[in-house]
Amino acid sequence: MDAANVRGxxxxxxxxxxLIVPSPPSSSSSSSTEAPPMASQNPNxxxxxxxxxxxxxxxxxxxxxxEDPILGVTVAYxxxxxxxxxxxxxxxxxxxxxxxxxxxxxxxxxxxxxxDPSRVKEYLPIxxxxxxxxxxxxxxxxxDSPAIQENRVATVQCLSGTGxxxxxxxxxxxxxxxxxxxxxxxxxxxxPKVFTLAGLxxxxxxxxxxxxxxxxxxxxxxxxxxxxxxxxxxxHACAHNPTGVDPTPEQWEQxxxxxxxxxxxxxxxxxxxxxxxxSLDADAQSVRIFVADGGELLTAxxxxxxxxxxxxxxxxxxxxxxxxxxxxxxxxxxxLVIRPMYSNPPIHGASIVATILKDRETYNEWTIELKAMAxxxxxxxxxxxxxxxxxxxxxxxxxxxxxxxxxxxxxxNSQQVAFMTKDFHIYMTSDGRISMAGxxxxxxxxxADAIHAAVTTVN
Numbered sequence: 537m538d539a540a541n542v543r544g545x546x547x548x549x550x551x552x553x554x555l556i557v558p559s560p561p562s563s564s565s566s567s568s569t570e571a572p573p574m575a576s577q578n579p580n581x582x583x584x585x586x587x588x589x590x591x592x593x594x595x596x597x598x599x600x601x602x603e604d605p606i607l608g609v610t611v612a613y614x615x616x617x618x619x620x621x622x623x624x625x626x627x628x629x630x631x632x633x634x635x636x637x638x639x640x641x642x643x644x645x646x647x648x649x650x651x652d653p654s655r656v657k658e659y660l661p662i663x664x665x666x667x668x669x670x671x672x673x674x675x676x677x678x679x680d681s682p683a684i685q686e687n688r689v690a691t692v693q694c695l696s697g698t699g700x701x702x703x704x705x706x707x708x709x710x711x712x713x714x715x716x717x718x719x720x721x722x723x724x725x726x727x728p729k730v731f732t733l734a735g736l737x738x739x740x741x742x743x744x745x746x747x748x749x750x751x752x753x754x755x756x757x758x759x760x761x762x763x764x765x766x767x768x769x770x771x772h773a774c775a776h777n778p779t780g781v782d783p784t785p786e787q788w789e790q791x792x793x794x795x796x797x798x799x800x801x802x803x804x805x806x807x808x809x810x811x812x813x814x815s816l817d818a819d820a821q822s823v824r825i826f827v828a829d830g831g832e833l834l835t836a837x838x839x840x841x842x843x844x845x846x847x848x849x850x851x852x853x854x855x856x857x858x859x860x861x862x863x864x865x866x867x868x869x870x871x872l873v874i875r876p877m878y879s880n881p882p883i884h885g886a887s888i889v890a891t892i893l894k895d896r897e898t899y900n901e902w903t904i905e906l907k908a909m910a911x912x913x914x915x916x917x918x919x920x921x922x923x924x925x926x927x928x929x930x931x932x933x934x935x936x937x938x939x940x941x942x943x944x945x946x947x948x949n950s951q952q953v954a955f956m957t958k959d960f961h962i963y964m965t966s967d968g969r970i971s972m973a974g975x976x977x978x979x980x981x982x983x984a985d986a987i988h989a990a991v992t993t994v995n
Contacts, residue, residue, distance in 0.1 A: 605725055605965055613963040621961035622979050624970040627777070627942050628846055629909055632976045637909075639844050641901040645891040649884075660880045662871045664693020664852075668886040671893040672837055672852040676806055676820055683827050687860040690867040692874065693881045696851040697807045697838030698726060704803060704834050704853050705734030706873050707866075714766035717803070718759070720744075722967065724777045724805075727770065736768070744779045749935035749947050751781050757794060765799045773804045773835070774819040775812035775941020778969040782812075782940055788822050792829065802826055803834040811842045812941040814910035816903065832856055839889050841942065842906055848885025909973075913942060916975040920944075923984035930991055942973050952990035960986035 603611055609625025631637050649655060663669065669691040673684055683689050694700040709715055717736045719727050720743035728738045741763070742755030760769060771791075776782055783791060795802055804823050810816040826833050832855070839850040853870070857863040874880070892898045921936045936944050948956075948968035956962045962983060964970045975983065 609963045609965060612957075616961055616963075618961040620982060622963065622974070622982065624962060624964045624974045624983070627841070627971050627973065629841065629844060629913075629942075629973040630976070632912070632978075634974075634976055634979070637844055639902070639905045641892055641898055641905055642843060642845070642888055644901070645888045645898060648891055649887055655887075657883070660693070660883050660886075662692075662874050662880050663867065664881045665883065665886040665890060667890040667894060668693055668850075669852060671890055673854050675816065675893060676809065676823055676835055676837055676854065677827050677856075678817070678820070678824055681824070681827055682830075683856045688857045688863050689854055690857065690863040690870060691852055691854040692867065692870050693886050694836075694851045694853050694874075695878065695881060696840055696849040697805065697836050698730060698851075699849065699878075699881075700836035700838070700851040700853040701727070701730050701805060702734055703870065703873050703877070704836060704855070705731045705736055706877075707855075707870055708768060708801075708803075708834075709735030710873070711866075711869055712768070712801070714764070714768065714801070716764065717768040717770055718763055719770040720756075720772070720776070722778060723770070723772075727805075731770075739763075741769075743776070744781060744945065746947065749781075749945065750938065751783060751787070753783065753787055757790070760791070760794055760800065761798070763798065763800060766801065768801045768803055769795060770803050770805060771822065773806035773809065773822050775808035775943075777807065777941070778943050778965070778967065779945040780939030780941050780943050781945070783822075785821065788825060792825055795826075796829060796831055801832065801834070803836070805836050807836075807838045808841055808941050809837070810903070810906045811910055814907035814914075816842075816906070827856055830858075832858060839885070843889060843892070843902070845885050845888065848888065849882070850885035850889055913972045916972045916980065917944065919977060919980045920972075920975065920984060923980055924987060927984055927988045929984070929988045942971055944970050944972055946970055946987070948987070948990060949994075952994045955990050955994045956986040959989065962986050 602608075606625060606627075610623060613621060613623040613625070629637055672693075673689050673691045674681075677684055677689070681689075692703065694703050705717070708717075715736050716739055717731050718739050718741045719731070721740040722744060723740075731738050741759035742752045744750075745752035745755070763769070772782075774782055794800075804826075806820070806823065809819045812819050823833075823835055835854045835856075837852045837854070839848075840846045843850075855863070855866050855870075857866055892902050917937050917939075921933055924933045924936075931947070935947070939945065946968040950966040950968075953964055953966050953968055956964070960982065970983075
């Protein structure tokens with residue numbers, strides 16, 4: 537052993553003598569044989585085992601959690617080596633080549649931000665970026681909205697749509713007299729979890745009719761009519777997830793009248809403004825008719841889909857109040873919800889949105905790209921419908937072109953979905969929901985073959 541190694545072993549030996557508590561001397565210790573010199577031992581043998589090593593983990597009782605029913609689809613898809621596999625589970629836009637898309641206007645806005653030497657990385661206020669909040673309210677409620685003009689809107693930046701729903705739910709659990717929220721059946725799988733953990737009691741109202749693969753309007757009216765006065769009602773502003781089924785303008789007006797007559801509180805989830813029809817104004821009409829009557833409501837906005845800012849987690853919660861002074865107090869309480877939750881929101885994504893919305897040129901560029909995305913999804917609907925019709929697939933598939941937005945509720949059952957995954961490597965949620973944005977002209981024939989086979993061979 538060279539000198540350096542000897543010195544290292546001696547240092548280690550000294551350290552071990554300090555760390556190991558010697559055993560109490562026995563009566564015969566003085567006559568016992570001495571241990572060999574420490575320097576002659578293997579240094580690896582000198583490190584005392586950690587006391588914790590003798591015990592099992594304090595988390596040993598924790599059970600394996602189930603995969604998220606939506607995100608778990610992607611996990612399974614990634615493990616599949618098949619060259620023909622198709623992922624129609626997660627709601628994220630894909631190009632005709634099947635690639636994720638970053639909008640040109642988003643890249644342009646980011647470059648403008650990078651080139652601005654005055655930008656810093658300081659914390660945002662608890663409520664977020666002021667320009668973002670102002671422009672988000674204007675986008676959803678309209679530039680001429682009386683609620684905005686009268687300063688009756690409290691808007692806070694949140695962590696995309698999910699965070700906006702969560703903050704709104706907790707605010708209601710703390711400050712609203714009724715803690716029951718009615719959500720459509722079916723709805724986005726995260727809705728019941730978000731509101732339950734926020735402190736609300738979740739109940740459902742009928743929404744989808746499996747027989748017609750359309751809206752169960754009568755059931756909706758009956759269930760909301762039977763809801764207790766003051767209950768909260770979750771409404772999808774447009775492009776209902778997962779069904780793609782929306783009320784008509786006339787039906788929306790009847791829903792509005794019922795909700796207002798019973799004193800129910802509407803809470804809109806707006807995840808697809810502009811992404812459904814290609815028109816930002818058309819996709820916001822359901823929200824705006826409720827604002828126009830002077831009543832109160834909540835709206836959660838997300839820029840994940842319509843600006844492709846999925847990973848930036850950009851969203852806003854707006855609460856329309858009866859008066860400006862109430863809005864001020866509501867905002868003060870929203871701060872108290874947010875501060876212990878995540879303190880304040882991130883700056884980058886909100887800055888991208890604000891840069892695009894506040895400039896006329898970039899705003900117009902965005903609307904053009906947004907419409908192109910919506911049009912491609914609508915085109916996929918028609919291509920799939922035509923392909924099924926050409927194959928003579930049993931059943932009426934017209935709901936594919938009647939539904940709107942990113943998703944189609946195919947009507948396929950879980951056994952048929954499992955068959956398509958096993959035999960055709962097509963991944964989708966077990967309820968038969970497919971993301972039309974995940975399709976392309978190249979993959980439509982493969983999906984049509986799979987649906988045809990599933991319908992004709994699996995009950």
